[in-house]
Amino acid sequence: MTPLPLGxxxxxxxxxxLGRMLSQAASRLGFKVVVYGPDxxxxxxxxxxxxxxxxYTDEAALDRFAAASDVITFEFENxxxxxxxxxxxxxxxxxxxxxxxxxxxxxxLEKTFARSxxxxxxDFYEVNTLDDLEKAIAINGVPALLKTRRExxxxxxxxxxxxxDEVRAAFESLNGAKxxxxxxxxxxxxxxxxxxxxxxxxxxxxxxxxxxxxKGILSTTLAPATISETLKKRAEDIARKVLxxxxxxxxxGVELFVLDGDELVLNEIAPRVHNTGHWTQDGCLCDxxxxxxxxxxxxxxxDTTARFQVEMTNLLGPDILAWETxxxxxxxxxxxxxxxxxxxxxxxxxxxxxKRAV
Amino acid sequence: MTPLPLGxxxxxxxxxxLGRMLSQAASRLGFKVVVYGPDxxxxxxxxxxxxxxxxYTDEAALDRFAAASDVITFEFENxxxxxxxxxxxxxxxxxxxxxxxxxxxxxxLEKTFARSxxxxxxDFYEVNTLDDLEKAIAINGVPALLKTRRExxxxxxxxxxxxxDEVRAAFESLNGAKxxxxxxxxxxxxxxxxxxxxxxxxxxxxxxxxxxxxKGILSTTLAPATISETLKKRAEDIARKVLxxxxxxxxxGVELFVLDGDELVLNEIAPRVHNTGHWTQDGCLCDxxxxxxxxxxxxxxxDTTARFQVEMTNLLGPDILAWETxxxxxxxxxxxxxxxxxxxxxxxxxxxxxKRAV
Numbered sequence: 257m258t259p260l261p262l263g264x265x266x267x268x269x270x271x272x273x274l275g276r277m278l279s280q281a282a283s284r285l286g287f288k289v290v291v292y293g294p295d296x297x298x299x300x301x302x303x304x305x306x307x308x309x310x311x312y313t314d315e316a317a318l319d320r321f322a323a324a325s326d327v328i329t330f331e332f333e334n335x336x337x338x339x340x341x342x343x344x345x346x347x348x349x350x351x352x353x354x355x356x357x358x359x360x361x362x363x364x365l366e367k368t369f370a371r372s373x374x375x376x377x378x379d380f381y382e383v384n385t386l387d388d389l390e391k392a393i394a395i396n397g398v399p400a401l402l403k404t405r406r407e408x409x410x411x412x413x414x415x416x417x418x419x420x421d422e423v424r425a426a427f428e429s430l431n432g433a434k435x436x437x438x439x440x441x442x443x444x445x446x447x448x449x450x451x452x453x454x455x456x457x458x459x460x461x462x463x464x465x466x467x468x469x470x471k472g473i474l475s476t477t478l479a480p481a482t483i484s485e486t487l488k489k490r491a492e493d494i495a496r497k498v499l500x501x502x503x504x505x506x507x508x509g510v511e512l513f514v515l516d517g518d519e520l521v522l523n524e525i526a527p528r529v530h531n532t533g534h535w536t537q538d539g540c541l542c543d544x545x546x547x548x549x550x551x552x553x554x555x556x557x558x559d560t561t562a563r564f565q566v567e568m569t570n571l572l573g574p575d576i577l578a579w580e581t582x583x584x585x586x587x588x589x590x591x592x593x594x595x596x597x598x599x600x601x602x603x604x605x606x607x608x609x610x611k612r613a614v
Numbered sequence: 615m616t617p618l619p620l621g622x623x624x625x626x627x628x629x630x631x632l633g634r635m636l637s638q639a640a641s642r643l644g645f646k647v648v649v650y651g652p653d654x655x656x657x658x659x660x661x662x663x664x665x666x667x668x669x670y671t672d673e674a675a676l677d678r679f680a681a682a683s684d685v686i687t688f689e690f691e692n693x694x695x696x697x698x699x700x701x702x703x704x705x706x707x708x709x710x711x712x713x714x715x716x717x718x719x720x721x722x723l724e725k726t727f728a729r730s731x732x733x734x735x736x737d738f739y740e741v742n743t744l745d746d747l748e749k750a751i752a753i754n755g756v757p758a759l760l761k762t763r764r765e766x767x768x769x770x771x772x773x774x775x776x777x778x779d780e781v782r783a784a785f786e787s788l789n790g791a792k793x794x795x796x797x798x799x800x801x802x803x804x805x806x807x808x809x810x811x812x813x814x815x816x817x818x819x820x821x822x823x824x825x826x827x828x829k830g831i832l833s834t835t836l837a838p839a840t841i842s843e844t845l846k847k848r849a850e851d852i853a854r855k856v857l858x859x860x861x862x863x864x865x866x867g868v869e870l871f872v873l874d875g876d877e878l879v880l881n882e883i884a885p886r887v888h889n890t891g892h893w894t895q896d897g898c899l900c901d902x903x904x905x906x907x908x909x910x911x912x913x914x915x916x917d918t919t920a921r922f923q924v925e926m927t928n929l930l931g932p933d934i935l936a937w938e939t940x941x942x943x944x945x946x947x948x949x950x951x952x953x954x955x956x957x958x959x960x961x962x963x964x965x966x967x968x969k970r971a972v
Binding site for chain 1: 641660896913942947952
């Protein structure tokens, strides 16, 4: 693909904070940004040249969006695959591709794909009926994690089954949604790798970050994490297999469990820039947002070397109310997403704290 | 002043690249940005929540702008002082103040002010008539630089007088504009200092940068410049005198000539973020744009320590056409302003090249 020239229009499906930071990166490279999402006053729309306010399934609006964009990407993994396919059918250039989105939207397809390219996952079982779940628990035992196959994030749409007598209640809590039962991973650490692939197949990987979750929501990422060369190589290898297996163009995040002996098991693939990659804004010269824009615009990928070790901390809900103190912290940089309502658990911003030069 | 809370509206008069970078910094801190300028598709409007398209003297538009903004600042030093005064008369909070703008808009007032607070300038002479100019040349001798008192930038509106017989032609070239004759400064280097002052009087100064101009237009800034402690102290002292003498709130740039013996002479004060401060985007954690927003929003000022020595190079006119090569340079970051027409000498973008960790 010929690199899109300056002044080209980048369409972004999704209008949250990831779209906001993608939009700012795209503008800095000289692109015009068209944001498409359901809200008029969204984090992304308020920093973008053009905003299209519509549902993701509104074909007339998608037509106008396609006409206004030289390339279309997304910041939100729950955009309907059919919407991407519709855009492609109308001649739009879309990256990442619809197949990659479809696979990563569905936890059964995702793990099946991972295994097909030689990536370890926890044991998993497709669950459509109570009978499926009972059989799966009989084979796997407890504890095990029941999740909806689709959607759900930050710990929503999932329930631990710790005793056999919780099976029915767990199944009913999903309200008939198709599900997956996952074996418990006995992991020592949770890490993630952010990686990019260009239209020409070039792959670049950022240093691995170590993540800490609180109540199922990412709290901090420390990157580069202190890891062995073996683990580093394995993480990079997994990222490459995912990117190539999906014929992916853009940035994605791969969450991994680290088991004893530096064994890595896939937790989840996020087909977009990722919260665990926010540290790159202050750790690297080319952050994950610029990198994604470079990839989808057909530009050469940027430098993923870490210059600083950074601890990224999410500001969830009322955490953001401490902005005055946070803004005075030395060696740090504050990012606020421009959302009004700081309700519990909502991602309102983050702070990158520089720990040391690398 | 109580710090403006998240979600407050920052109004920016002026819609060029400085407004663009101010707007992005303000958004990152959680502010909503209202840009006011003559162009609908401007560098700043395309990255801002709200854009008011109007002339700077349109009182009805200024009324709406004041109503939509919690604080108003400017990125363009040729905004009419009367417009700022009008906004203040309507109850708007404006920073920097109108007096500071008025003084720095006029080269005679600016140098008179500088001397009044103990800052050296070159000798200068007010020129309203040909007779004034002839008398000034008789006292000062040649070479000397004739400039319009107001406006003119990047070498426009100024002419060198190298021989006494050029006086009439030089005077006539200004088409009757009020003027100033300046003695030639025998300088070794041109440096600048970017500094900020908050509502509470706190002053912070960035490391001094060394500037190189080509055909009267800034080409590069290298910062921190290699300078003696004496020069550093003198430059900081000058910045503080300017900020305090103008009761200034916000960021400004002070251009200085370095004479033999580390003597400093004021060249020009820019009452706004400044091209010679762009290096701070990659040299410092809090760049000049964030710093200006912090100051005018009543936030505590940010860290001005340099973490990298950076060489900033302006991309003028057709220089920007090399974006594909520039975007692949290691250790650098590219900034594109989103302007369409790369005409000769026009500031289209810049590139920050990291030289070394500091």
